Amino acid sequence: SQTIHQWPATLVQPVGSPLSLECTVEGTSNPNLYWYRQAAGRGLQLLFYSVGIGQISSEVPQNLSASRPQDRQFILSSKKLLLSDSGFYLCAWSAPGPSMAYTFGSGTRLTVV
Amino acid sequence: AQSVTQPDIHITVSEGASLELRCNYSYGATPYLFWYVQSPGQGLQLLLKYFSGDTLVQGIKGFEAEFKRSQSSFNLRKPSVHWSDAAEYFCAVGDSNTGNQFYFGTGTSLTVIP
Numbered sequence: 001s002q003t004i005h006q007w008p009a010t011l012v013q014p015v016g017s018p019l020s021l022e023c024t025v026e027g028t029s030n031p032n033l034y035w036y037r038q039a040a041g042r043g044l045q046l047l048f049y050s051v052g053i054g055q056i057s058s059e060v061p062q063n064l065s066a067s068r069p070q071d072r073q074f075i076l077s078s079k080k081l082l083l084s085d086s087g088f089y090l091c092a093w094s095a096p097g098p099s100m101a102y103t104f105g106s107g108t109r110l111t112v113v
Numbered sequence: 114a115q116s117v118t119q120p121d122i123h124i125t126v127s128e129g130a131s132l133e134l135r136c137n138y139s140y141g142a143t144p145y146l147f148w149y150v151q152s153p154g155q156g157l158q159l160l161l162k163y164f165s166g167d168t169l170v171q172g173i174k175g176f177e178a179e180f181k182r183s184q185s186s187f188n189l190r191k192p193s194v195h196w197s198d199a200a201e202y203f204c205a206v207g208d209s210n211t212g213n214q215f216y217f218g219t220g221t222s223l224t225v226i227p
Binding site for chain 2: 006034043044046049088090092100101102103104105106107109
């Protein structure tokens with residue numbers, strides 16, 4: 001069966017420090033991969049999605065970047081964190097196709113101090 | 114542009130009472146519709162989905178949703194709420210024009226009182 005792993009679960013980082021959040025999927029190949037951010041009291045904001053290795057689409061200009069070095073690995077990064085980067089980050093995967101439901105990871109709570 | 118509206122930010126119901134969470138969508142073609150639930154500090158779990166066919170779909174945990182094309186709605190219902198149903202609920206529409214991007218509503222927070 002397919003599983004999605006996201007880590008770390010929580011992270012406290014100082015302003016200006018770098019960030020690397022990792023997401024991996026097991027049990028499937030060529031998944032679509034997504035990074036979402038959920039700020040307090042707000043809905044889900046799509047940050048990046050990828051339909052294949054090295055293919056990254058950015059939905060919103062951010063202080064963040066994403067990479068997909070391997071088929072089932074999706075990384076969210078920042079060179080210098082801002083206070084506004086705090087939030088709950090969720091990785092998700094789906095099989096290709098518009099009717100395919102997303103499966104979400106358990107999320108990373110990022111606090112920038 | 115595609116969009117999803119969940120007009121109720123927060124709902125409080127008594128345990129055992131019925132529940133209906135509203136979802137309206139804006140989409141030019143046949144929509145793919147989903148409901149997710151999020152417990153505090155957790156990821157999102159799929160409750161149910163609608164692709165085509167029967168407009169009343171059954172999901173996990175006793176939830177159901179009805180697709181009404183004329184009203185552009187996909188409301189989530191449960192006949193009798195349990196305390197464990199307290200969570201955040203998100204409606205989403207899949208976009209067939211851009212691959213399978215999802216558009217999520219802003220969520221409805223459900224509180225269940227004894």
